[in-house]
Amino acid sequence: MAHINVPENVPGIRSLVMFRPDAGQHLYQLAQVLLRGESPLTPAERELIATYVSHRNGCVFCTNSHAAAARSLLQNDAPIVDALLADMETAPLSEKLKALLRIAGKVQVLGKEVQQDDIDAAKQLGATDRDLHDTVLIAATFSMFNRYVDGLASLTPQDPAAYEPMGKRMAEFGYVMPEQAARV
Amino acid sequence: MAHINVPENVPGIRSLVMFRPDAGQHLYQLAQVLLRGESPLTPAERELIATYVSHRNGCVFCTNSHAAAARSLLQNDAPIVDALLADMETAPLSEKLKALLRIAGKVQVLGKEVQQDDIDAAKQLGATDRDLHDTVLIAATFSMFNRYVDGLASLTPQDPAAYEPMGKRMAEFGYVMPEQAARV
Numbered sequence: 001m002a003h004i005n006v007p008e009n010v011p012g013i014r015s016l017v018m019f020r021p022d023a024g025q026h027l028y029q030l031a032q033v034l035l036r037g038e039s040p041l042t043p044a045e046r047e048l049i050a051t052y053v054s055h056r057n058g059c060v061f062c063t064n065s066h067a068a069a070a071r072s073l074l075q076n077d078a079p080i081v082d083a084l085l086a087d088m089e090t091a092p093l094s095e096k097l098k099a100l101l102r103i104a105g106k107v108q109v110l111g112k113e114v115q116q117d118d119i120d121a122a123k124q125l126g127a128t129d130r131d132l133h134d135t136v137l138i139a140a141t142f143s144m145f146n147r148y149v150d151g152l153a154s155l156t157p158q159d160p161a162a163y164e165p166m167g168k169r170m171a172e173f174g175y176v177m178p179e180q181a182a183r184v
Numbered sequence: 185m186a187h188i189n190v191p192e193n194v195p196g197i198r199s200l201v202m203f204r205p206d207a208g209q210h211l212y213q214l215a216q217v218l219l220r221g222e223s224p225l226t227p228a229e230r231e232l233i234a235t236y237v238s239h240r241n242g243c244v245f246c247t248n249s250h251a252a253a254a255r256s257l258l259q260n261d262a263p264i265v266d267a268l269l270a271d272m273e274t275a276p277l278s279e280k281l282k283a284l285l286r287i288a289g290k291v292q293v294l295g296k297e298v299q300q301d302d303i304d305a306a307k308q309l310g311a312t313d314r315d316l317h318d319t320v321l322i323a324a325t326f327s328m329f330n331r332y333v334d335g336l337a338s339l340t341p342q343d344p345a346a347y348e349p350m351g352k353r354m355a356e357f358g359y360v361m362p363e364q365a366a367r368v
Contacts, residue, residue, distance in 0.1 A: 003303045004313035020317060023217050030210040111334025119187045129188035133204060136335040144328035150295025151320040
């Protein structure tokens with residue numbers, strides 16, 4: 001049971017933004033612009049960064065839901081997601097994306113962990129300022145979402161199958177506040 | 185120097201949101217609703233939570249700027265800020281606020297650190313669901329801001345005096361995107 005009185009049977013962050021929609025709307029808008037807005041990184045690559053950070057933070061709800069969104073976006077390449085969750089360094093990802101994921105992993109620990117060497121290594125593999133910016137902000141943003149979801153002990157479905165329709169919805173419609181989602 | 189090419193001589197998060205305003209606007213709107221919007225916690229109490237989390241994350245820019253905002257809001261009670269930064273447990277704060285700051289400190293580590301006992305202790309001291317929600321989301325949000333600001337090595341003024349006018353502006357005008365701020 002969640003630490004506060006949120007709508008029952010609504011999982012994860014959806015229950016929390018229904019508790020305080022005036023703050024929640026900005027969280028959803030932020031997720032939408034970061035994960036679906038214009039970026040040199042594909043939506044699938046951005047969902048992989050979100051999944052990786054959430055996994056490192058041990059946030060089961062965010063890991064499973066964004067892994068499902070990434071699988072839905074990757075289609076035939078969906079097995080990449082489980083390879084990433086098993087071991088990022090050996091997963092079948094581009095060297096550039098691995099360099100960005102290493103930076104995301106450092107941001108997950110603390111911002112100051114990112115060193116000039118990490119930035120230089122990513123740039124040598126073709127990362128632009130915008131790739132670096134978006135990677136850091138997505139990693140920072142999921143450091144927030146993970147803490148919000150787990151800090152209030154929001155409902156976390158235990159059955160992996162529960163995340164499949166969630167991931168499909170996130171891949172197809174993006175990040176839409178619950179009451180709007182109901183009208184889709 | 186920042187890790188990416190942002191406007192020179194603009195400190196902290198302001199330089200980053202000028203690099204990507206479509207994301208930045210949601211960050212500012214989130215800060216405004218959380219720190220100045222309706223809440224059972226006063227704006228000064230919310231700035232103290234932001235300051236405490238930023239201090240624990242070692243984010244010099246966020247600690248100094250939000251400490252300055254809290255001092256400006258607290259007026260004659262401004263010394264509370266330095267007492268909090270020295271030792272939260274002995275600072276002249278209400279027991280209820282201390283219980284909430286203990287929860288914020290756990291969220292700073294990781295969401296899962298918050299235990300039912302922490303929630304019960306705060307409730308016994310009068311904390312409502314809304315106090316708990318806002319505390320957790322503010323602590324989570326600053327876990328994001330701190331990582332964004334330090335992960336991209338944005339400009340951090342070293343002179344404490346540089347933060348005074350910043351704090352006054354944050355206390356008086358709240359969180360306004362840089363280009364709008366210039367028109368005030």
